[in-house]
Amino acid sequence: MRHKALPFDRDFIETLTQTYPTPFYVYDEKTLRRQARLFNGSFAWNAGFKEHFAVKANPNPHLLAILKQEGLGGDCSSLPELVLCEKAGIVGEEIIFSSNNTPPAEYVKARELGAVINLDDITHIPFLEKHAGLPDVLCFRWNPGPGRHVESVIGNPVEAKYGFTTEQIFEGFEILKRKGVKRFGLHTMVASNLLDDGFFVQTARSMFEFAQELHRKLDVRLEFVNLGGGFGVAYRPEQQPLDLKKIGEGIREEYDSLIAGTPLDPLRICTESGRLVAAESGTLITRVIHEKRTYKNYVGVDACMANLMRPGMYGAYHHITVLGDVKNRPLETVDVVGSLCENCDKFAVDRELPKIEIGDLLAIHDTGAHGYAMGFQYNGKLRCVELLLQECGSVKLIRRAETLDDYFATLI
Numbered sequence: 434m435r436h437k438a439l440p441f442d443r444d445f446i447e448t449l450t451q452t453y454p455t456p457f458y459v460y461d462e463k464t465l466r467r468q469a470r471l472f473n474g475s476f477a478w479n480a481g482f483k484e485h486f487a488v489k490a491n492p493n494p495h496l497l498a499i500l501k502q503e504g505l506g507g508d509c510s511s512l513p514e515l516v517l518c519e520k521a522g523i524v525g526e527e528i529i530f531s532s533n534n535t536p537p538a539e540y541v542k543a544r545e546l547g548a549v550i551n552l553d554d555i556t557h558i559p560f561l562e563k564h565a566g567l568p569d570v571l572c573f574r575w576n577p578g579p580g581r582h583v584e585s586v587i588g589n590p591v592e593a594k595y596g597f598t599t600e601q602i603f604e605g606f607e608i609l610k611r612k613g614v615k616r617f618g619l620h621t622m623v624a625s626n627l628l629d630d631g632f633f634v635q636t637a638r639s640m641f642e643f644a645q646e647l648h649r650k651l652d653v654r655l656e657f658v659n660l661g662g663g664f665g666v667a668y669r670p671e672q673q674p675l676d677l678k679k680i681g682e683g684i685r686e687e688y689d690s691l692i693a694g695t696p697l698d699p700l701r702i703c704t705e706s707g708r709l710v711a712a713e714s715g716t717l718i719t720r721v722i723h724e725k726r727t728y729k730n731y732v733g734v735d736a737c738m739a740n741l742m743r744p745g746m747y748g749a750y751h752h753i754t755v756l757g758d759v760k761n762r763p764l765e766t767v768d769v770v771g772s773l774c775e776n777c778d779k780f781a782v783d784r785e786l787p788k789i790e791i792g793d794l795l796a797i798h799d800t801g802a803h804g805y806a807m808g809f810q811y812n813g814k815l816r817c818v819e820l821l822l823q824e825c826g827s828v829k830l831i832r833r834a835e836t837l838d839d840y841f842a843t844l845i
């Protein structure tokens with residue numbers, strides 16, 4: 434069992450609550466930078482490597498600006514995400530636009546910013562050409578189909594709506610060549626939140642093999658392969674985290690045996706992780722406001738599923754720490770619940786925690802990815818504050834709380 438450490442203690446958070454009432458998110462700059470450096474360090478052997486942070490995981494431009502300082506790019510799939518990158522100073526080919534079912538205006542914006550466009554379907558070649566013109570560089574999203582089924586949120590590739598079939602990749606590159614596109618990339622992403630080091634090495638291997646096949650058969654020389662995201666987070670203390678260094682080394686060995694010294698060398702590698710970069714840096718802080726004892730024991734907190742949807746939506750585990758000195762309290766099994774009129778609004782079910790007292794502060798761990806980002810306003814719940822615990826130790830407000838005026842702002 435790993436100890437799930439926090440970068441602050443109860444007193445620090447209690448003091449913060451005087452300025453920022455709970456619930457709120459607090460992000461740790463040190464952890465965020467550490468994770469960005471982990472990606473860069475693990476692939477430093479590959480000249481031109483870039484991790485493009487998946488903006489959907491955490492669309493706060495203050496965090497994007499920190500990641501930009503660390504040399505990361507952005508991975509977008511909507512117009513607002515493109516604009517967020519632009520505002521954070523992530524521009525041109527630092528942006529990968531990996532969208533699907535894409536509206537014309539989004540391709541226009543991606544072209545305007547000079548982003549690398551990753552097409553999700555062969556019919557998008559004429560669609561892009563018609564609405565935004567074809568750029569010099571294009572990437573295709575490959576769906577490898579049968580034979581690569583892993584347990585993941587995305588599930589069986591055959592059932593996934595994403596990407597070109599293998600045959601369409603060949604056909605697509607032929608079309609691009611005819612149309613005078615000069616630079617080519619290949620993308621795939623068939624896993625989500627996976628904690629299997631070997632899988633990522635295998636994925637890179639099949640991309641390298643495919644790159645060689647495309648070169649042999651079509652004389653297409655890929656400039657980069659994009660391994661997508663899917664790098665898992667060890668949300669549970671008993672889970673073994675990914676060893677990204679080992680993954681990087683494993684991919685290097687595959688590169689040395691399949692690419693090095695061939696006409697495809699140098700081949701740039703890029704990734705599109707959101708979760709593994711941001712999850713551990715974020716903590717949702719909430720206060721206990723009720724205790725209820727019926728057929729089960731409930732702990733009611735002032736955050737709800739509108740602040741953090743993952744447990745209610747996927748049954749996802751998020752570790753919970755009762756802040757303060759609670760080691761002498763007896764343990765009790767409880768459900769930790771929010772206030773939505775939905776029975777799935779639970780942060781934890783049958784969780785053994787130190788006996789809770791009203792007024793306790795709870796820290797919900799690893800919520801820096803798909804936490805605030807997946808928030809919503811159902812039941813009239815307003816979105817909460819986001820804070821940044823800076824490296825210097827001071828706290829900066831990076832998003833204010835929504836107000837009732839915000840809630841009514843779109844009404845006619």
Ligand SMILES: *Cc1c(COP(=O)(O)O)cnc(C)c1O
Pocket residue numbers: 487489490508531622625626661662663664705706707708709
């Ligand atoms: C969601 C997504 C990612 C990021 O996935 P993580 O789970 O954050 O690693 C990358 N690329 C695409 C196309 C995605 O949809």
